Amino acid sequence: MEMTLGLNHYLILAAIMFCIGMVGVLTRRNILIIFMSVELMLNSANMTFIAFSHYLMNPEGMVFTFFTLTVAAAEVGVGLAIVVTIFRKTESLDIRKLNLLKN
């Protein structure tokens, strides 16, 4: 069978990238790196949208990606502001020191 580039290739790649991002979120302690891992996951989801959109000939997936991008930009803006505030308070980027929820 001739190897043709199909939907599954994109989906599998996106899934793997998503899981790499997840490993970063779940195992790293540096807030900044966790943040970047989240971006990685978000992009993988975007790629899935675009791949489906392309193969199903439906532009809505791309429109959705556009909005995801907007939300991601907003999230990064606010998120980094929070990181800055946290660092000012704790002089650290260690997520384990952020255990105020405990009380």
Next chain:
Amino acid sequence: MDHSMEQAVEQVHQAADTVVAAAAHAPDLHYAIWLLLFPLIGVVFNGLILRKNIPEKMTGWLGSFMIIASFAVAVKLFFELLKLDPHLRAIDVTFFQWLHVGSLQIDFAFLIDPLSVVMILVVTGISSLIHIYSIGYMHDDPRFRVFFTYMNLFVFFMLLLVLGNSYPVMFIGWEGVGLASYLLIGFWWEDMAKATAGMKAFVVNRIGDFGVLIAMFLMFSHLGTLTFSEVFPAAANAWSNDINNGVVIAIGLMLLLGAAGKSAQFPLYVWLPDAMAGPTPVSALIHAATMVTAGVYMLARSNMFYMLAPTAAYVVAMVGAVTALFAATIGLRQNDIKKVLAYSTVSQLGYMVMACGVYAFGAGIFHLMTHAFFKALLFLGSGAVIHTMHGGLHHINDHHTDPQDIRNMGGLRKKIPITYWTFLLATLAISGIPGFSGFFSKDEILAYSFMNFNSGGSILPYALGLIAAGITAFYMFRLVFLTFFGKYKGPEGSEEGLHESPGTMTIPLIVLAILSVVGGWIGLPAVFGEHLNKFAGWLDPVFHPGFEAVRYHPEHLAVPMEWALIAVAVTVSLIGIILAWNFYMKQKRQAIPDDQQSGFGKVLWQKYYVDEIYDAGVIRPLINTCHFLWKQFDEKVIDGGMVHGTARTVRWGGGVLRTLQGGVVGSYAVMMVIGVIVILLSLYIR
């Protein structure tokens, strides 16, 4: 073929037109709601709006006028029905949809028909007089206003009970009457015994309520409806098709259980004598005019079931007859003036129930009405006597002598003539002396029970009823002789304090005395003429369908036979009176002191020990079981095992789970992903 079809269609159309025409001619009776609104206004004003500093007179007259206004509405309804053709005298008045769930369709609606109109006339009429009387009797009571609130509430529920056009609406009134009676019997709750009496009335009534509820469940599940106008034809239909016969009998018996609770029938009568603990107007209201008649009303209303099921009817007749005799014998040896009247009420209610059991529903309602007159009079009269005795004892600052004990009375005839004469008239009425109201109704019931015997029924109801009539005459005259004749037996010096009661009390007595005498003349026996029994004719449309359903036409008695029955009944009553005269007037016997009771008399004095039997047979075992459950089950299993066990389990589980709530954001993320995995797996597996 075509022609006959056309004819049939034409007939159907004509029938439909007649129905529509009848509906169009039916007067708009929506103003009947004012029957309920007036007492409710009284409750709201006296209970919620007016404050304590309102003068007694105003509160009392407000409450009384509300009931009088209701009475006026009832009279208007009566004349409205009178204008209609007899077979059109059954009007459903719907106010709003109440419960519409699936096939259960219950509206808040009244049924205005001859039976309910008789009931509302009796209830509002007697209640008006009792309210006026209460203004005098309850004078200076610290909770005067509350008393009138409860009284109005009571009348409100009683009217709802008799006006409802379906069993559930009736049941609201039924339960409400139970509540109001509890409040009124225990009105002087500072006295533990009186509070307990209220509780007893409530609990015993609950047993009856249970019967009514079961009956309603059976009706709904097997007949599919609870509205009077639908359930009776449905029952007749089921019976004629030979289905659900057992259910019809069961409904009849369950309704009897309900009636036994409310109308104080054997074996559930025990609450009524104790209910004398309430103020005397309450006794008159509950035990003469209203609450206790509810059961009889329901039996008469449900006449279809008893017409269909002779078994149930026979049980009803026997319960009534046994109660009549049983309570009458207890009445022979009671020394509390109100207790005697209480047992006589139970006994008279037995007559009414018995009437329903021998298909004499009209006669039962007739006796209900005449009994309402003379028993209200007797209670109010006894209240006046107690009031007088109280005044006398107060005069010498005696607070230990019981003002209700007939052993302290005697010779009161001269002191309180109005009370004496009215009381005597009521006693003559209850004893069945010809010319007085009680004679006509009691005679009709006895005649019907004999007729029932003639058409193949049992002789027992008639026989027991006859004996009870004699005993009734005896103990009632014993009461009169011991109270009003002979020498005054109260503490020395108290005689000077005896005075006639105020006008608000004596005027109702006089009105009721007139009614007790003439009230029976609307239902003359058949021997005086075919259509002179106006009362039976008035109620006939209500009971007609029941008689039609089973094609039951009791053979009328021959005129000589009826004269003979009247003669027997009167003779038995006269024997009772003469015996009482012989014992208490000629031989000057006195009521026996508590410590000299002996023999069978003591058994009667102790009311057959029924309360003690209930205590040993039902209440003690129940309390012991409850105690066991409390100590062994509640404290050990529930408290020890479940309550504390739950707490311990939760604390232990919390300890384990606390490690998960480390507050570290990362751990929450891990938990979240685990959740996502579980969701994905569940999708995949499906």
Next chain:
Amino acid sequence: MDAQTIVFAILALVSLFSGIMVVTRKNPVYSILFLVLTFFCYAGFYVLLGATFLAAIQIMVYAGAIMVLFLFVVMMLNLREPEKMEGGASFFQTLGFIVAGGFALVLMAFFAGNPGPGVPTYPPGAAAYAMGDTKELGMVLFTDYVFPFEIAGILLLAAVIGAVALAKRNRA
């Protein structure tokens, strides 16, 4: 193997490598740089999928704006050398690794099965490539999705205000 597949294979390898580097670097600055590389690869995938407009946006917004923001933050925080985080791997870090692996297995299990009905594996026609260009996407965005578009604008405004409010030093 056609040219597309070769390009895809190269981009896939690079993005996998740089993705792993993002999550494993100690120094956030290296992570950021590798993340930029990953985003470039993603832009390449988008081009392959005919989403040219989105590829451009990807580079401008992500590789441009967002990553620059990250770098600014790192510089602002003045992290001369990577912070030493005390304590070894916690229970949740180990668990997190296992869980992420499990997640990957679950996703792969989906692909191992039938692709499912209605999911084409053949290369789509030329129309699919035309769909993603700026003009076509703009037509959709400014007609059917004009309301969400406006909402997105308000969201960005809110984010700007939020970020400023959060990051400004509290002067009492």
